[in-house]
Amino acid sequence: QVQLVQSGAEVKKPGASVKVSCKASGYTFTSYGISWVRQAPGQGLEWMGWISAYNGNTNYAQKLQGRVTMTTDTSTSTAYMELRSLRSDDTAVYYCARDLGQLEPGTNDYWGQGTLVTVSS
Amino acid sequence: DIQMTQSPSSLSASVGDRVTITCRASQSISSYLNWYQQKPGKAPKLLIYAASSLQSGVPSRFSGSGSGTDFTLTISSLQPEDFATYYCQQSYSTPQTFGQGTRLEIK
Numbered sequence: 047q048v049q050l051v052q053s054g055a056e057v058k059k060p061g062a063s064v065k066v067s068c069k070a071s072g073y074t075f076t077s078y079g080i081s082w083v084r085q086a087p088g089q090g091l092e093w094m095g096w097i098s099a100y101n102g103n104t105n106y107a108q109k110l111q112g113r114v115t116m117t118t119d120t121s122t123s124t125a126y127m128e129l130r131s132l133r134s135d136d137t138a139v140y141y142c143a144r145d146l147g148q149l150e151p152g153t154n155d156y157w158g159q160g161t162l163v164t165v166s167s
Numbered sequence: 168d169i170q171m172t173q174s175p176s177s178l179s180a181s182v183g184d185r186v187t188i189t190c191r192a193s194q195s196i197s198s199y200l201n202w203y204q205q206k207p208g209k210a211p212k213l214l215i216y217a218a219s220s221l222q223s224g225v226p227s228r229f230s231g232s233g234s235g236t237d238f239t240l241t242i243s244s245l246q247p248e249d250f251a252t253y254y255c256q257q258s259y260s261t262p263q264t265f266g267q268g269t270r271l272e273i274k
Contacts, residue, residue, distance in 0.1 A: 081263075083211075091203075091211065091254055093263040107262045141210055153201050153258055155222065157210035 048072040050142055050158035057164045058132050065128040066161045068142030075123035076100045079145035081154050082116060082127045084138040094140075096151040097125065105151055132165045139163075169193050169257050173266035179274040184245045188269045190238045190255035199259035202231055202240045205268075206251045214253075215240065247273075 053067040068080060082094040095106035097116040104116050115128045125142055140161045143154035170193035180186050190200065198218040203211035213222045215231035218238055228243040242249055250273050255266040 090268050091205075091256070091265040093256075093261075093265070096261075105261050143210075147258075151258065151261055151263060153213065153216045154211075155213050155216070157212070160210055 048144065048156045050144060050156055052140075052142060052158040052161045055162040055164070057166065059167055060133060060165055062132050062165075063128060063130040064132060064163050065126055066140050066142075066163070068125040068127070068158050070123045070125070070144065073144070075118075076120055077148055079147045079149075079151065080116070080118065080125040081143045081145040081151060083141045083143060083154070085141070085160075086135070086138040089138075092138075094127070096145055096147070098147075098149060099125065100148045103149070129163075132163075134165050137163065137165045168262055169196060169260060169264050171255055171257055171264050171266040173253075173255055173269050175269060176267065177270040177272065179272045180245055181274045182245050182247055186242045186245055186271065188240045188253055188255075188271075190233075190240070190266050192236045192238075192257055192259075195235045196257045196259035198234045199257055200231070200233065200238045201256045201258060202229075203254045203256065204249075204251045205254065211254065245271075 049071045051069045076099050079098045081096045097104045099118045117126045142158040144156040146152040172191045174189045200218045202215040205211045219231045230241050253269045
């Protein structure tokens with residue numbers, strides 16, 4: 047069965063970086079993409095970007111350009127999302143999701159359990 | 168960016184009721200519209216993709232319709248496990264955007 051297992055909760059200071067991992071299993075990793083979506087406490091869902099696990103192409107939300115990097119390690123079927131220069135409003139639960147789009151962003155059919163990132167001094 | 172507007176923002180209903188949630192896009196998105204269900208402390212779950220296609224394993228009481236700018240999610244007979252927050256999402260163009268959510272509560 048398809049599973050996406052994310053790394054554990056993180057507490058970071060403003061200005062620091064965080065790297066969240068998302069290990070996939072139960073499907074051919076390179077046949078899909080991975081999207082990242084975040085949710086601030088009590089708020090809605092925000093799309094952060096997408097990476098093709100097939101060729102590594104990325105598509106980031108404009109507001110995060112320059113601060114976010116998404117990568118994949120096909121040898122371990124793991125996706126990573128690094129966010130730099132953290133601010134208090136980056137405090138959120140970060141989700142990875144399998145994206146049906148291999149070559150461009152599409153629909154997210156399976157989701158990880160979420161990783162809480164807290165940014166606080 | 169394409170704006171997605173859901174209505175209502177919250178809704179109280181009873182078990183067995185028929186419920187409809189609406190999602191409107193700020194421009195045409197063809198049928199690139201998905202619906203997700205989210206329960207507290209859990210990840211979103213895909214219910215409907217491409218406006219009207221039922222995701223595998225999702226009960227048939229859920230249905231979606233629409234194209235262009237106006238879309239609906241209908242639950243034909245509410246069950247206790249359906250009380251949750253529902254989000255629409257457009258996958259027509261990036262950045263993909265979500266509606267603000269509709270919280271479905273027990274009356």
